[in-house]
Amino acid sequence: MRWWQLPFRTLFHLPLTRRDGRRLAYAVDLPYRADSGSGRAKAHLYLEGRHLAASKLPAAFPVEGGTIEVAVSAFGIKRCHYVPTAGRTHPLIPDPRTAEGRRARLEHDHRALSRSVGLLSMLVLLGGAGLNLLQLAEPISRIPAVAERTGHLDLPVHLPIWLNFALAVGAILASTERALRLRYGFVDQAGK
Structure with missing residues (x-):
């Protein structure tokens, strides 16, 4: 390597x-x-x-x-x-020379920092997935057949494009961090 x-x-x-x-x-x-x-x-x-x-x-x-x-x-x-x-x-x-090996060494040498990075990546994935789902639900709720059944969803805040882009980049980085720790679950699939 x-x-x-x-x-x-x-x-x-x-x-x-x-x-x-x-x-x-x-x-x-x-x-x-x-x-x-x-x-x-x-x-x-x-x-x-x-x-x-x-x-x-x-x-x-x-x-x-x-x-x-x-x-x-x-x-x-x-x-x-x-x-x-x-x-x-x-x-x-x-x-030890791979990205996964370096992440394992960080976890071994600096446990508190490693846990903080892991918690931050989980929060970014959950937050990004939640906001994306809400933004996706709003235009779907405007479809007449859906609006008749569930009503119209109006989000109080619309995120600017740069923030949506930043959330997407954050989700990619968070998913990569979890992959480097060899963690994979339903949250990682939602972050894609």
Whole structure:
């Protein structure tokens, strides 16, 4: 990983110990852009630095003792977990040089700051989604068939275009921040 690759790809690691005590080092390389041939992004699996497999996303790679499951969203990683045949599922470790690894280091080194950033991103997503829904409901309520049933909705405040644009940019940044923390839920889908 090089610094200039941060917006274009990410890398996750899975260290495993075999029954005989030998350690295996798996890595999953995820380019954020689509493959030129297929038009879809592909995940690449490596073992000890050697390329083992590639798969369109979402992907499931069979590995020693289980499966690595990978899924992405429009803003980043939805899921990158090791699912053993017996035992508990756990996430792969982001490479420290990736954006996800840097976000994990912020969370580890500065917990209060990390929580504040996480709370702010959640508020921006909820606020932006709520305001967008209200602005969408107003013109829909003007349709004659809808107005007869529900009445006409008149918003007391109309947001200027620059503020709508700022809310959209804020929602994109907040969704990206949540993706870097490997968090994904209904709020992130509403923020799209």
